[in-house]
Amino acid sequence: MIFKHKDKDIVIDEKANDLTILDIAQKNGIDIEGSCEGSLACSTCHIIVDKDWYSKLDKPSWDEDDMLDLATGLTLTSRLGCQIILTDKLDGLKISLPFVHNDVRLNKKKY
Ligand code: FES
Secondary structure: OEEEEOOEEEEOOOOOOOOEHHHHHHHOOOOOOOOOOOOOOOOOOEEEEOHHHHOOOOOOOHHHHHHHOOOOOOOOOEEEHHHOEOOHHHOOOEEEOOOOOOOHHHOOOOO
């Protein structure tokens, strides 16, 4: 699996293992928040799937589509990383992280 972020390719050699893309990213130090831990109550695990790989994924559920509507920087190949499980057919999957995302930890403005 290849994560592209800030013009850097991060190659992760992970075999199909029933982990989600979010699990794998966090396990390998890639900064994806995933604040609801995969319960489809946020969109902080937003990823962008390479267009050549997007059609190889199962279709997103209605609930995932609803949460994607809240993601910042949404694209036609956006998905939620907590909803994609790494399988053998996804060997070599290419993913980008959005350039912008909502993360309350980064909001330094005082109210
Ligand atoms: Fe919240 Fe994926 S971690 S929807």
